Amino acid sequence: MIRIGKWISLIGAALVVLAPLVVVLFAAFKTHSEYATTGALTPPHDWFHLANFRTAWTNGAMLRGFLNTTIILVISLTGTVFVGTLAAYAVNRFQFRLKRLVLGLFLVAALVPGVTTQIATYQIVKSMDLVNTLWAAIVLFLGTDIVSIYIFVQFMQSIPPSLDEAAVLDGATRFGVYRRIILPLMKPAIATVVIIKGIAIYNEFYIPFLYLRSPGLNVISTALFRFKGPYGAQWEVIAACTMIVILPTVVIFLLLQRFIYTGITAGATK
Amino acid sequence: MTKARTHWLYLAPALALLITFTYVPVANMVWYSFHKWDGLSPTMTGAGLGNYVRVLTDEEYRRVFLVSLYYFAASFLQIAVALYFAVVLTFQRRLRNLFKGILFFPYLLNGVAVGFVFLYLFQPGGTLDTVLGFLGVSGDHLWLGDPDIANYSLAGTSVWRFTGLSFVLFLGAIQSIPPDLYEAAEIDGANRWHQFRFIIAPGIRRIIGLSFILAISGSLSVFEIPFIMTGGANGTRTFVIRAYETAFQFRQIGLASAMAVVLLLLVLLITWVQRRIVPDEEVTLS
Numbered sequence: 001m002i003r004i005g006k007w008i009s010l011i012g013a014a015l016v017v018l019a020p021l022v023v024v025l026f027a028a029f030k031t032h033s034e035y036a037t038t039g040a041l042t043p044p045h046d047w048f049h050l051a052n053f054r055t056a057w058t059n060g061a062m063l064r065g066f067l068n069t070t071i072i073l074v075i076s077l078t079g080t081v082f083v084g085t086l087a088a089y090a091v092n093r094f095q096f097r098l099k100r101l102v103l104g105l106f107l108v109a110a111l112v113p114g115v116t117t118q119i120a121t122y123q124i125v126k127s128m129d130l131v132n133t134l135w136a137a138i139v140l141f142l143g144t145d146i147v148s149i150y151i152f153v154q155f156m157q158s159i160p161p162s163l164d165e166a167a168v169l170d171g172a173t174r175f176g177v178y179r180r181i182i183l184p185l186m187k188p189a190i191a192t193v194v195i196i197k198g199i200a201i202y203n204e205f206y207i208p209f210l211y212l213r214s215p216g217l218n219v220i221s222t223a224l225f226r227f228k229g230p231y232g233a234q235w236e237v238i239a240a241c242t243m244i245v246i247l248p249t250v251v252i253f254l255l256l257q258r259f260i261y262t263g264i265t266a267g268a269t270k
Numbered sequence: 271m272t273k274a275r276t277h278w279l280y281l282a283p284a285l286a287l288l289i290t291f292t293y294v295p296v297a298n299m300v301w302y303s304f305h306k307w308d309g310l311s312p313t314m315t316g317a318g319l320g321n322y323v324r325v326l327t328d329e330e331y332r333r334v335f336l337v338s339l340y341y342f343a344a345s346f347l348q349i350a351v352a353l354y355f356a357v358v359l360t361f362q363r364r365l366r367n368l369f370k371g372i373l374f375f376p377y378l379l380n381g382v383a384v385g386f387v388f389l390y391l392f393q394p395g396g397t398l399d400t401v402l403g404f405l406g407v408s409g410d411h412l413w414l415g416d417p418d419i420a421n422y423s424l425a426g427t428s429v430w431r432f433t434g435l436s437f438v439l440f441l442g443a444i445q446s447i448p449p450d451l452y453e454a455a456e457i458d459g460a461n462r463w464h465q466f467r468f469i470i471a472p473g474i475r476r477i478i479g480l481s482f483i484l485a486i487s488g489s490l491s492v493f494e495i496p497f498i499m500t501g502g503a504n505g506t507r508t509f510v511i512r513a514y515e516t517a518f519q520f521r522q523i524g525l526a527s528a529m530a531v532v533l534l535l536l537v538l539l540i541t542w543v544q545r546r547i548v549p550d551e552e553v554t555l556s
Contacts, residue, residue: 020391105285109288116491116529143288264435
């Protein structure tokens, strides 16, 4: 009995998770009249009816969205890796008096809910003349990321300091140690941070919504969000657009599961 | 020696970003909150405690605070469901990774996409009504249009989105318990319930405590799902949506800042209480 109940609950949960997504997938392949006449649970007549995807892709300017998202991703992730590993290097490999204070600053900042401080952050970004440029999103994604620094520090602790000392004896500078020893050995941690933060940036809605107002600056989230207005009555096209946004996440998840679980666990229990 | 100070060079970029985009805004926010300002004019007029008085006494603001309760109640459901599946999948090898992946997947999805998926699901006469029709509950419902049920629908969406995260955290915590403890307990005659009660529960107390704290601060700062799905209409306006509108639509920066400061203080207070109740075993960051 218990065994059966267990399987029923597992399969039930899987259905609850997947069904809302599957019905949207169905809708994405239906023609407008088919959508109007068939029920939500009916599979599409023609699985190769791609017209909705074409409309979504061109009229929703999804290409521009992906392009902008990619630019933001590449620059802010590269920046995060360097800013984060450098900070972790200082924290983990140097002894200094104000270290506790610095760590405290990062920890407290992690508690501040980002959505609320944007009211004041907006004025700062505005005073830097960055509103309505991709740089607004880039600098905000770069800043204050305790989770990345935490993952870097954790990993750096497992790199024996004797390696540093050996390199210093061979004449390396402290920066040389960072560049030649630490950074190459940090690859797994860097991969974790890049994946976790990459997903977070891809999914971020509020910051691009607030700072990237002009249509040419749409990222994935805002392109999808602003697509709804003009196509409000054409759910089959919105469904296709939604599926276009979800697809990369599916691929990344299937390929990189292990890294994602590690990173999420490390990040949330900080 | 100049060497003694090089660590500040390594820290400088991180600290500069941290101060510019977190600490300066927070300080400014406190300053704004005592003023009346539209965000544009070069001068602001002092308002004393006026903004705070309004946030704490006005009926409208109390209402948006109460909306958090739906999400807070929903997070109990979320934690319970996550815990159940974490325990079930701990003792089951077959298809574990498949179910783990399925349950976790919604957490990775784009918030706007999640919002649209559920807008579609909740359409009157849409998927949900059709499924309920099979179960004998007929009729179309205004899942998002009826102020009496809209908040339940949105809180439900949030459970769908975030249960996977709690589940993976619980599963990780349970799996870090040494497996020979179960064997030893079994030899001593313990059944599954005893194993849960005396081995698993103490092992994951900390992460469950943490989940509740996150649930409180999370339900106070709900924004994305209701903003995307209803825009705050039909009684679904949350505190943060209200703060957003106050600042960016009504241009009352001072008032919005007071709201943000109140929220910030609440979150800090809750975190402080949590640290007192569940002290960290180890602070590994050094």
